[in-house]
Amino acid sequence: xxxxxxxxxxxxxxxxxxxxxxxxxxxxxxxxxxxxxxxxxxxxxxxxxxxxxxxxxxxxxxxxxxxxxxxxxxxxxxxxxxxxxxxxxxxxxxxxxxxxxxxxxxxxxxxxxxxxxxxxxxxxxxxxxxxxxxxxxxxxxxxxxxxxxxxxxxxxxxxxxxxxxxxxxxxxxxxxxxxxxxxxxxxxxxxxxxxxxxxxxxxxxxxxxxxxxxxxxxxxxxxxxxxxxxxxxxxxxxxxxxxxxxxxxxxxxxxxxxxxxxxxxx
Numbered sequence: 001x002x003x004x005x006x007x008x009x010x011x012x013x014x015x016x017x018x019x020x021x022x023x024x025x026x027x028x029x030x031x032x033x034x035x036x037x038x039x040x041x042x043x044x045x046x047x048x049x050x051x052x053x054x055x056x057x058x059x060x061x062x063x064x065x066x067x068x069x070x071x072x073x074x075x076x077x078x079x080x081x082x083x084x085x086x087x088x089x090x091x092x093x094x095x096x097x098x099x100x101x102x103x104x105x106x107x108x109x110x111x112x113x114x115x116x117x118x119x120x121x122x123x124x125x126x127x128x129x130x131x132x133x134x135x136x137x138x139x140x141x142x143x144x145x146x147x148x149x150x151x152x153x154x155x156x157x158x159x160x161x162x163x164x165x166x167x168x169x170x171x172x173x174x175x176x177x178x179x180x181x182x183x184x185x186x187x188x189x190x191x192x193x194x195x196x197x198x199x200x201x202x203x204x205x206x207x208x209x210x211x212x213x214x215x216x217x218x219x220x221x222x223x224x225x226x227x228x229x230x231x232x233x234x235x236x237x238x239x240x241x242x243x244x245x246x247x248x249x250x251x252x253x254x255x256x257x258x259x260x261x262x263x264x265x266x
Contacts, residue, residue: 002031002032002034003019004018004020004029004031004032005017005035005039006018006019006057007039009049010199011203011206012048012049012050012051012206012210013051013052013053013199013202013203014049014053015052015053015055015195015199015202016039016052016054016055018054018055018057018061018062020057021058021059023063023066024060024062024063024113025057025060025061025118026062026063026065026067027062027064027066027117027118028075028077029075030076030090030091033091033092033095036094036099037098039098040098041098043104047211047265048265049210050104050105050205050206050210051104051106051107051202051203051206051213052102052105052106053106053107053109053198053199054107054121054125055108055109055110055111055194055195055198056112056114058112059111059113060113060114060115060118061109061111061112061113061118062115062118063115063118064117064118064119064139065077065092065117070143076088076092092117093148093149095121095124096121096124096150099121100221103215104214105127105202105213105214105217106125106126106127107127107129107201107202107205108122108125108128108129108198110130110131110134110136110185111131111134111191111194111195112131112133113134113135114136115137115139115173116137116140117149119136119138119139119151120138120150120151121149123150123151123155124150124154126217127186128184129185129187129188129194129197129198129201130176130179130180130185130187130188130189131176131188131194132177132188132189133191134175134191135174135175135176136179136184137167137171137172137174138151138155138167139171140168140171147168152164152168155167157224158183159183163182176188208263209247209251209263209265210247210263210265211241211242211245211247211265212248215241215242219238245266246264246266247264247265247266250262250263250264251263
């Protein structure tokens with residue numbers, strides 16, 4: 001792992017912090033995108049992690065792409081249109097794909113500005129909670145470009161087409177209370193309480209068997225593009241797998257014995 005993502009672990013919960021506060025956690029370097037991909041690949045192999053909290057260091061969650069690099073035409077913004085297309089496909093768009101395919105549930109703790117790509121990253125998470133002082137914006141049009149990180153696909157699915165159009169076509173920021181009213185986030189908290197609450201939610205997720213939460217998340221993700229009959233066929237297969245786990249048997253025994261379960265990721 002590189003130096004952009006700071007990783008801490010508390011039992012089955014991992015907290016990942018984008019840690020470049022001097023740049024408002026902007027993402028431009030290919031290595032930053034590679035860190036996200038490497039992280040998700042490691043989590044696919046490590047079944048002991050049952051929930052993840054994603055946040056930003058300093059006053060921003062993530063300010064998106066580096067605007068100075070855009071103006072100067074450097075880094076991923078360099079070269080011909082074909083070069084730039086390939087830069088997007090092989091760098092920042094890998095973040096969206098990696099987070100979307102990750103089966104470990106992710107809680108986004110939006111501690112400050114989540115702008116452009118930074119906002120799109122929050123949309124790839126399963127839960128979003130927000131600091132009272134934070135704002136989010138699908139602001140690409142303000143820079144004369146289009147949503148490049150997956151937000152145009154996911155935002156209408158999260159808050160509906162009309163409100164997604166308002167955010168995308170105006171590029172205007174949305175404050176925490178509006179985000180809560182629109183269903184974009186599920187909770188709003190004072191900034192100094194936000195991370196602790198995100199970790200509480202992650203611990204609540206992690207208290208259940210990891211196979212169940214991972215498969216349940218997969219069911220919801222796949223269900224967004226499935227017909228009901230296909231979805232139910234998938235559910236039947238996943239349910240059969242779940243019934244044959246040791247953790248399912250432990251959950252049944254603990255429930256009937258009126259005791260706390262002890263799950264072992266088996």
